Amino acid sequence: MKRHVRKWSRRKETLFIGLCIVSLAVPLCLLFAMLIDVALDGISRIDWQFLTSYPSRRASSAGILPGLVGSAFLIVLTAVISLPMGVGAAIYLEEYGERGRLANLIEVNIANLAGVPSVIYGLLGLEIFVRFAGLDRSLLAGALTLSLLVLPVVIMATREALRVVPKTLREAALALGATRWQMVWRVVLPMAVPGIMTGAILSISRALGETAPLVVIGALTYVSFLPQDPMSAFTALPIQIFNWVSRPQAAFLENAAAAILVLLVVLLLANVVAIVIRNRYQKRIG
Amino acid sequence: MLKNPENSPRFVVTQLNAWFSAHHVLRSVDMLIRDREVTAIIGPSGCGKSTFIRCLNRMHELVPGAKVAGSIQLDGEDIYQSDVDPVLLRRHVGMVFQKPNPFPTMTIRENVLSGLRLTGRLDRSTANSVVESALRRAALWDEVKDTLDKPGGSLSGGQQQRLCIARTLAVDPSVILMDEPCSALDPVATARIEDLLHTLKASYSIVIVTHSMQQASRVSDRTGFFLSGELIEFGDTDRIFTAPTDRRTEDYITGKFG
Numbered sequence: 001m002k003r004h005v006r007k008w009s010r011r012k013e014t015l016f017i018g019l020c021i022v023s024l025a026v027p028l029c030l031l032f033a034m035l036i037d038v039a040l041d042g043i044s045r046i047d048w049q050f051l052t053s054y055p056s057r058r059a060s061s062a063g064i065l066p067g068l069v070g071s072a073f074l075i076v077l078t079a080v081i082s083l084p085m086g087v088g089a090a091i092y093l094e095e096y097g098e099r100g101r102l103a104n105l106i107e108v109n110i111a112n113l114a115g116v117p118s119v120i121y122g123l124l125g126l127e128i129f130v131r132f133a134g135l136d137r138s139l140l141a142g143a144l145t146l147s148l149l150v151l152p153v154v155i156m157a158t159r160e161a162l163r164v165v166p167k168t169l170r171e172a173a174l175a176l177g178a179t180r181w182q183m184v185w186r187v188v189l190p191m192a193v194p195g196i197m198t199g200a201i202l203s204i205s206r207a208l209g210e211t212a213p214l215v216v217i218g219a220l221t222y223v224s225f226l227p228q229d230p231m232s233a234f235t236a237l238p239i240q241i242f243n244w245v246s247r248p249q250a251a252f253l254e255n256a257a258a259a260i261l262v263l264l265v266v267l268l269l270a271n272v273v274a275i276v277i278r279n280r281y282q283k284r285i286g
Numbered sequence: 287m288l289k290n291p292e293n294s295p296r297f298v299v300t301q302l303n304a305w306f307s308a309h310h311v312l313r314s315v316d317m318l319i320r321d322r323e324v325t326a327i328i329g330p331s332g333c334g335k336s337t338f339i340r341c342l343n344r345m346h347e348l349v350p351g352a353k354v355a356g357s358i359q360l361d362g363e364d365i366y367q368s369d370v371d372p373v374l375l376r377r378h379v380g381m382v383f384q385k386p387n388p389f390p391t392m393t394i395r396e397n398v399l400s401g402l403r404l405t406g407r408l409d410r411s412t413a414n415s416v417v418e419s420a421l422r423r424a425a426l427w428d429e430v431k432d433t434l435d436k437p438g439g440s441l442s443g444g445q446q447q448r449l450c451i452a453r454t455l456a457v458d459p460s461v462i463l464m465d466e467p468c469s470a471l472d473p474v475a476t477a478r479i480e481d482l483l484h485t486l487k488a489s490y491s492i493v494i495v496t497h498s499m500q501q502a503s504r505v506s507d508r509t510g511f512f513l514s515g516e517l518i519e520f521g522d523t524d525r526i527f528t529a530p531t532d533r534r535t536e537d538y539i540t541g542k543f544g
Contacts, residue, residue, distance in 0.1 A: 099350060168387040172450070175345060176401035176457055177377030186404050190391045281391075 042257030050258060054224045055240070059251030064259050066223040067240035070139070071208060073227055074236055075270060077143030078150065078207045083200060086154025094162040095184050114152035121149040122216025130217050137218040140230040145213050150203035157199020161192035190281065197278035201271050208267050211238035237263045293320040296461060296491045297342060298359040304337050307351035311337045313515045324483055324492045326506035326523065328499055330543065334515040335495045339463045342493065343379040344372035380459035384466040386446035388438030395434040397449055401457035416456055424452035425482050444475025451482065462486065464494040468501065480505050499539055503527050511535045
């Protein structure tokens with residue numbers, strides 16, 4: 001009897017592990033299939049000329065320079081705007097704000113905001129930044145809109161990271177005569193950096209890939225110049241891809257595939273930077 | 287009869303009451319804590335002994351819903367007056383916690399200096415001597431003088447606790463509160479901390495919460511016994527352990543409950 005039970009529970013375990021492997025393998029295979037498909041289509045188009053040329057009516061001489069530079073500007077601006085704001089908001093909510101109904105309401109709202117479709121943020125950005133603030137279709141308007149989009153994620157990740165800093169360390173700092181601010185700045189924040197960076201990686205990846213809000217606020221699709229300052233008009237890689245995909249000619253589809261590869265590489269590079277920062281802090285803590 | 291009546295009073299606690307929201311944790315506590323002595327606080331779990339010492343450096347009020355009534359005078363000044371900044375008070379009244387809690391992101395050296403650095407009072411020219419003297423006073427210097435740049439978390443539990451004591455001493459307090467400082471340590475490490483208490487009390491007023499009656503009798507000059515938030519008995523340690531006047535104290539120290 002006993003042996004039988006053990007046999008059955010072992011079978012259940014094998015079954016469970018099998019299911020786990022399948023649910024890991026299916027998305028991975030799909031992802032690889034997609035990557036290989038894109039790579040086969042696009043890899044032959046990627047060369048120096050492609051990276052350094054402006055868009056053109058002829059697919060063979062078209063390039064992604066404005067989109068690449070635009071995306072780079074956007075990411076940096078978005079990070080510069082959203083990280084300090086998001087971390088600041090999280091510090092306030094987590095370390096200073098009173099617990100209570102209002103706090104719960106805010107928390108639920110932030111979680112909901114993270115799930116709002118990005119087009120909605122585009123509409124908001126169009127109304128507030130492009131029209132009301134008079135920023136026009138500038139890089140700055142785009143970065144502000146993307147910042148709105150990623151703020152909830154940054155705030156939630158930062159709060160989570162602050163929350164796991166042990167109470168004993170907070171008390172140690174306060175017992176040494178630190179003010180709340182000194183405690184947060186010198187003890188809590190350094191320990192929360194890895195978690196905050198994880199939030200930053202997620203947000204930056206999301207912002208880098210977003211097309212809809214930028215289309216809504218009116219980023220250009222055909223740009224034959226590079227942005228000079230935050231007030232320049234701009235395009236971004238996803239918009240360039242979107243534009244090329246909608247063309248009927250096969251050659252432009254190849255361009256789109258090549259641009260997707262470039263976008264992926266940029267994304268990976270941005271993540272590598274964040275991961276390096278995160279690991280450096282984690283090592284110091286461990 | 288008090289053993290060292292000449293030692294001047296530091297803390298004068300009068301009618302101290304404390305609450306966590308509706309929960310009344312300390313009831314009308316009166317106590318006198320003297321300079322250059324070790325005062326031990328004993329009692330079963332949940333009797334309010336930790337809350338009591340956390341009132342002495344105003345850490346109690348950091349818990350949401352916590353309340354305090356009554357008065358605590360430190361050197362003649364009521365520390366609950368509205369013009370007393372609890373942040374400044376805590377620089378005079380240091381605290382060592384139950385679990386060793388060195389800052390994990392800092393080296394040994396940085397941990398010792400952390401109080402000064404946190405509060406923006408670090409003078410680089412004197413930093414080295416502060417580190418050495420604090421570590422010497424905490425009886426840790428000889429063990430770590432060659433590894434000052436290693437993380438504080440790399441030390442053993444007992445060493446970490448002495449590092450926490452050094453960190454507290456570096457801020458130059460005049461009173462040191464210890465909340466069960468040895469409960470996470472092995473007997474050897476505990477003995478080292480107890481030895482340290484004997485040396486430290488020459489310069490500081492020390493209040494130690496302990497769940498171990500043996501420890502209280504070994505290290506302290508006076509002992510207070512708490513039960514259900516009340517200070518049942520307070521007096522010379524020798525007398526409390528040999529001739530307690532209250533039946534409940536006697537039951538506790540003879541191990542009938544607790």
